Each structure stands twice: as C-alpha cells, then as structure tokens.
Amino acid sequence: MSKKFYLDNAATTRVKKEVIDEMLKYFDEKYGNPSSQLYELGRRSKEAIDNARKIVADFINADEKEIYFTAGGSESDNWALKGVAFANFNKGKNHIITTKIEHHAVLHTCEYLEKFGVKTTYLDVDKYGMIDLEQLKEAITPETMLISIMFANNEIGTIQPIEQIGEIAKEHGVLLHVDAVQAMGAVKIDVKKQHIDLLSMSAHKLGGPKGIGGMFIRKGVKIDNLIHGGGQERGKRAGTEGVQNIVGFAKAVELASKDFDAHVKKLTSLRNKFIEGIKNNIPDVILNGHPTMRLPNNVNFSYKYVEGESILLLLDMDGISASSGSACTSGSLDPSHVLLATGLDHGTAHGSIRFTIGEETTEEDISFVVQTMKGIVERLRMMSPIKNDEDLYKK
Structure with a gap:
C-alpha cells in the first residue's frame, strides 16, 4: 500500500x-x-x-x-x-x-x-x-x-x-x-x-x-x-x-x-460525509459524542462485537492511521474513561475507533476508508466468538 x-x-x-x-x-x-x-x-x-x-x-x-x-x-x-x-x-x-x-x-x-x-x-x-x-x-x-x-x-x-x-x-x-x-x-x-x-x-x-x-x-x-x-x-x-x-x-x-471559517466549513463537510458513510455501510454502530455540537474533524464510532485494537492493526496494514477508544494501547485493560462515562458498556467501548481528519484529507480518502472499514468489521465479526452472546460481550 x-x-x-x-x-x-x-x-x-x-x-x-x-x-x-x-x-x-x-x-x-x-x-x-x-x-x-x-x-x-x-x-x-x-x-x-x-x-x-x-x-x-x-x-x-x-x-x-x-x-x-x-x-x-x-x-x-x-x-x-x-x-x-x-x-x-x-x-x-x-x-x-x-x-x-x-x-x-x-x-x-x-x-x-x-x-x-x-x-x-x-x-x-x-x-x-x-x-x-x-x-x-x-x-x-x-x-x-x-x-x-x-x-x-x-x-x-x-x-x-x-x-x-x-x-x-x-x-x-x-x-x-x-x-x-x-x-x-x-x-x-x-x-x-x-x-x-x-x-x-x-x-x-x-x-x-x-x-x-x-x-x-x-x-x-x-x-x-x-x-x-x-x-x-x-x-x-x-x-x-x-x-x-x-x-x-x-x-x-x-x-x-487565516480563512478560519472556510477551514471549519470544509472539515465539517468531510466529517458529516464520513459519519454518514459509516452509518450507511456498517450495521450495529454507535456514534460517540454529540451529533452536531462536536469538533469539525472528529468521527468516533463504536463497532459492536469487535475489538478496537484489531481494527487498528488491520487499518495500519492498509496505510490508515487512527486511534482506539480503548486505553489498551497504553497498557491498560480498561476501556476509555470517557466512553464509560457516557454510559457505554465495556464491550461496546472496547470496539471504538476515533478518526480525526485534517487539512490534507479528501473526499476520496474518506470513501476509501469507509469501504476499508466495512470490510474489516465484516471480517472481524465473522471471526468473533461473542457476536451472538450478548452477556459475554458486555463483560
């Protein structure tokens, strides 16, 4: 890649x-x-x-x-x-x-x-x-x-x-x-x-x-x-x-x-395209954060039945850099304190990924990432032992 x-x-x-x-x-x-x-x-x-x-x-x-x-x-x-x-x-x-x-x-x-x-x-x-x-x-x-x-x-x-x-x-x-x-x-x-x-x-x-x-x-x-x-x-x-x-x-x-308003407008438009792309292509997702009162470049979703770290590893293989909503990458087994404070259970919080777009991000980039995410989540869910066990998943 x-x-x-x-x-x-x-x-x-x-x-x-x-x-x-x-x-x-x-x-x-x-x-x-x-x-x-x-x-x-x-x-x-x-x-x-x-x-x-x-x-x-x-x-x-x-x-x-x-x-x-x-x-x-x-x-x-x-x-x-x-x-x-x-x-x-x-x-x-x-x-x-x-x-x-x-x-x-x-x-x-x-x-x-x-x-x-x-x-x-x-x-x-x-x-x-x-x-x-x-x-x-x-x-x-x-x-x-x-x-x-x-x-x-x-x-x-x-x-x-x-x-x-x-x-x-x-x-x-x-x-x-x-x-x-x-x-x-x-x-x-x-x-x-x-x-x-x-x-x-x-x-x-x-x-x-x-x-x-x-x-x-x-x-x-x-x-x-x-x-x-x-x-x-x-x-x-x-x-x-x-x-x-x-x-x-x-x-x-x-x-x-310089051009502050135009910059924010551009990022907001890309963010909204990204959010809609995830919602329309991947089932069982939760948008984290306020739907409108949010940073213009922030896209954070929880993908049920999968682990965020697994998603990140596969994204990296496709040349995509993002971050997990879980604190596991810092050596902790606990999910993000922010996500837990919003009421998410541990399983859902562990399946969270944050994308934050920048000045160099294009619509084509977002389309590629959405389709890549769709394939990754489908693949991981097929292998997930907890997809059909809700009690085990929430733990």
Whole structure:
C-alpha cells in the first residue's frame, strides 16, 4: 500500500512548512538568548517572543500580557489547577469542580491535589458527553475556588457550552479554567465573551511543533508560580525560553486564523460525509459524542462485537492511521474513561475507533476508508466468538 491516510490529527498534526521555515531562523540566524538584551542577537529573540505573545493573544481575544508560554497542554493544565489551589490554601477555598471526561492531565492533577486536602466534584455527562448546567450550579459551594472543564473532548469531540459555564462561574465568583487543547484552531475562542479566567493551549494540535504550549491567565487571577528561578515569563515560569518553538507556535496560530471559517466549513463537510458513510455501510454502530455540537474533524464510532485494537492493526496494514477508544494501547485493560462515562458498556467501548481528519484529507480518502472499514468489521465479526452472546460481550 503506497498511499498513507493519516486520520489521527487529534493525537498530533503534521508541522506546517511555513512553521518549520519560521523556526529554522532561530536555530542559526537569530539564536540569541532573549534575556541578553544588551546586544542585537538577544534583542531579536526577545522581540520575536513579544510578537508571538501578541499573535496568540489576539487569536483568543486576550491581552498579550495575559499569555504565558509553557511546554504544552499537560503542563498548562497542571499549572492552572495546582497554581490556583496553592494560591488559595489559606483563604478557605479548597474545592474544585471538573468532569468525568477530562484529559488525564486534569484528572490526575485533581487526584494529586486531593492528597493535600483539596475536594473534587466530578460532574456526570449524558450519553453525548455533555454536562448538566443545573448539576454544575448545585455543585458550587462557598469553598469552590475553580471550575475546570474542557472546551472540546479529545476522544468524542463533544463541545461544551463554555459561554454558559463561564456565566455561571462569574455569577458565583468562581474561577473558570478551560482546557482548549483540542479546540484551538477548530472552535472560536473568546476569553472575554466566554468569561474564561485560565485557558490551556498546545501548538502541535494545529500544525505547530511539539513541546510548546501556552496558558492564558486573566489579569488579577492569583496563581502560584510554575517554575522558580529566573525572571522569564514575568517571573512565573523560569528557564530560558525555547524561542524557535514559541515562534513556531505563533506561526501556526497565525495560519489558523487565516480563512478560519472556510477551514471549519470544509472539515465539517468531510466529517458529516464520513459519519454518514459509516452509518450507511456498517450495521450495529454507535456514534460517540454529540451529533452536531462536536469538533469539525472528529468521527468516533463504536463497532459492536469487535475489538478496537484489531481494527487498528488491520487499518495500519492498509496505510490508515487512527486511534482506539480503548486505553489498551497504553497498557491498560480498561476501556476509555470517557466512553464509560457516557454510559457505554465495556464491550461496546472496547470496539471504538476515533478518526480525526485534517487539512490534507479528501473526499476520496474518506470513501476509501469507509469501504476499508466495512470490510474489516465484516471480517472481524465473522471471526468473533461473542457476536451472538450478548452477556459475554458486555463483560
């Protein structure tokens, strides 16, 4: 199979050529340390960072002084939760509200903070992965310091009503942190309109390099420093800045801002064609995530009576890259916590595959993948010992 079909853009994206070209300048031509501002090379690097900060800020309607560069989304999530928690320990605030379908960077951080006495409420979601706004309101107490809810789910693509959540948080005087790693470049983000206080970002989900991300921290928000040391990032995150990565992040954001609406429209059209193709060609499937309030590139189905890992292996033989809805690939026998939270039984959750399309995906690619999936699922179901044993299947 000569042609490759990369459909795992939620995991990472190809770094765009324009991004690479921009980054290369800061490896040899403009390699100065941005803290060394007494000579030109250092000043150039500092100016590049300042310019990058403004580009990212404008993209989410923030002030450039509210943007801090980090090593990626997981670091930003950790900083938001730990930073707010440690800043509020002596102020009678020890409660965080989050959901059962957050990224592990949030869930595991909450578990860590619970060792220090922080209380966590994990909100349920419905079968589409949506939270209940009334349940959110009821969960807020005088001790609540932070609500942390992702903009769009990385597995099933469901987009939460962030603006309404932000209004609730503001009304109750509670900070709102939003993990926007998957939403950046796919959904309009306006931190002012949506009442967001902290926002986690990552570059490699929208054509930028890995190992670089950012955090929006609204002016006035009290948060502990992430890394102690020098005065970089206005004293909150010490360490010499990776200028090449920062300018790469900004270039990816700049490119994403161009023809944003047309890009989203194209992806949405391809996504809908993909979803209809699966539904019309393969029986006994379940679309995971909200049917319309979902990321424009996310297609996640559960295929009953088959294992997701088996599908992935056969897809790879046909040059198709996707990901499983099961956590087995990370060494766990448990299916995805996200899928279980939506009410799927273990058997159905294990048979889930996520495709995430990208800029290079074509209608012809989707037609090929749908027909390939049809053949793979038919083949696996013929060999399945549990297809006619529902009790065994659900285990």
